[in-house]
Amino acid sequence: MKRELVPEHIKKVIPYLPGKPLSEVERELGLKDVVKLASNENPLGPSPLAVEAISKHINEVNFYPDDGVYYLRQKLASILNLSMDQLIIGNGTTDILGDIARTFLGPEDYAIVADQTFLVYRLAVQAVNGNLITVPLKNYTYDLPAMAKAITPHTKLIYIANPNNPTGKMVTGEQLDRFLNSIPEHIVVAVDEAYYEYIEDPSYPDSLKYVREGRPVIVLRTFSKIFGLAGLRIGYAMANEELIRYIIKVKCLFNTSHLAQVGAMAALDDHEFINEGKRVNREGYQFLAEELNKLKIKFIPSVGNFILLIFQEDPYKLYEKLLRKGVIIRPLKKWNLPQELRVTIGTYQQNLRFIKALKESLE
Numbered sequence: 001m002k003r004e005l006v007p008e009h010i011k012k013v014i015p016y017l018p019g020k021p022l023s024e025v026e027r028e029l030g031l032k033d034v035v036k037l038a039s040n041e042n043p044l045g046p047s048p049l050a051v052e053a054i055s056k057h058i059n060e061v062n063f064y065p066d067d068g069v070y071y072l073r074q075k076l077a078s079i080l081n082l083s084m085d086q087l088i089i090g091n092g093t094t095d096i097l098g099d100i101a102r103t104f105l106g107p108e109d110y111a112i113v114a115d116q117t118f119l120v121y122r123l124a125v126q127a128v129n130g131n132l133i134t135v136p137l138k139n140y141t142y143d144l145p146a147m148a149k150a151i152t153p154h155t156k157l158i159y160i161a162n163p164n165n166p167t168g169k170m171v172t173g174e175q176l177d178r179f180l181n182s183i184p185e186h187i188v189v190a191v192d193e194a195y196y197e198y199i200e201d202p203s204y205p206d207s208l209k210y211v212r213e214g215r216p217v218i219v220l221r222t223f224s225k226i227f228g229l230a231g232l233r234i235g236y237a238m239a240n241e242e243l244i245r246y247i248i249k250v251k252c253l254f255n256t257s258h259l260a261q262v263g264a265m266a267a268l269d270d271h272e273f274i275n276e277g278k279r280v281n282r283e284g285y286q287f288l289a290e291e292l293n294k295l296k297i298k299f300i301p302s303v304g305n306f307i308l309l310i311f312q313e314d315p316y317k318l319y320e321k322l323l324r325k326g327v328i329i330r331p332l333k334k335w336n337l338p339q340e341l342r343v344t345i346g347t348y349q350q351n352l353r354f355i356k357a358l359k360e361s362l363e
């Protein structure tokens with residue numbers, strides 16, 4: 001009997017399609033001065049303190065990095081009032097999201113994800129041949145009561161993006177509390193807080209309290225957004241010591257580079273850069289909201305560094321027109337949002353360029 005080379009569950013995986021890189025658009029369309037507002041990156045560039053630290057340590061890359069990431073874990077533990085054993089560092093949070101599926105899902109187990117959310121959760125589950133239940137959003141927000149209802153005795157893992165990417169809506173501390181108190185103890189909940197540092201709403205959850213209480217909650221954060229280090233690939237997760245010990249067993253050896261580790265440590269001290277990032281984002285959001293209202297384009301109020309735009313018809317042609325004008329934003333058909341586009345909040349100049357291109361494209 002002929003045996004298949006690749007298992008069925010791998011054949012079924014639909015690969016993630018990232019935001020178009022600047023260089024690709026410039027090459028394909030023969031454009032210069034392209035603006036990328038497609039991947040929720042930091043429009044201010046990388047943290048200057050991180051760049052300085054990376055330059056200082058560049059001659060050390062002949063050595064393998066510290067696999068245990070001692071100093072960064074020590075620093076994060078002290079800032080966050082956790083123990084070092086409650087932290088794991090990954091090659092971006094995406095790396096750890098995959099490790100979580102590999103650690104906790106056996107062949108009979110199910111994971112619950114939202115239907116319109118960061119696609120990596122679904123891919124992480126599919127890659128380990130886990131079973132998936134998807135729950136639609138309600139008013140563009142995670143429907144936690146519906147997710148709780150979807151739980152069966154086979155449910156093992158639930159991914160929650162807070163705020164949700166691509167809608168920018170968050171669940172509150174009270175909602176998360178109610179949800180976590182209503183679900184069985186054997187379910188691991190991964191709460192992805194990639195946009196944590198941007199959030200100014202006081203009702204946002206203090207999810208580290210679940211970690212400190214030893215509950216099976218894993219909180220993930222990243223250096224890719226406000227710290228401006230998306231290209232370095234470094235993020236972290238926090239959970240009780242036991243869960244972290246298991247995740248370490250499946251993690252890839254040397255998954256974060258030495259330069260990423262020293263860059264991330266320096267970025268944590270870059271308070272000026274972080275505050276500037278928040279200010280630019282807050283003012284950028286206000287500017288874009290006003291302009292979108294003037295254009296009568298519906299959008300979802302966002303607590304992150306991006307905005308979801310809603311159109312009456314398929315906006316793919318509009319996305320292409322913007323591309324030709326050198327502005328890259330994100331179509332969301334693959335995210336089950338065919339009427340929507342997502343735009344990252346940029347600098348004032350970038351936002352202006354986007355609005356101008358949008359106006360011209362709509363005419």
Ligand SMILES: Cc1ncc(COP(=O)(O)O)c(C=O)c1O
Pocket residue numbers: 039040091092093094095118161164165192194221222223224230234235
């Ligand atoms: C919800 C969410 N989680 C994780 C990530 C990726 O983070 P990282 O760059 O740390 O892998 C993103 C990036 O867009 C995101 O939106």
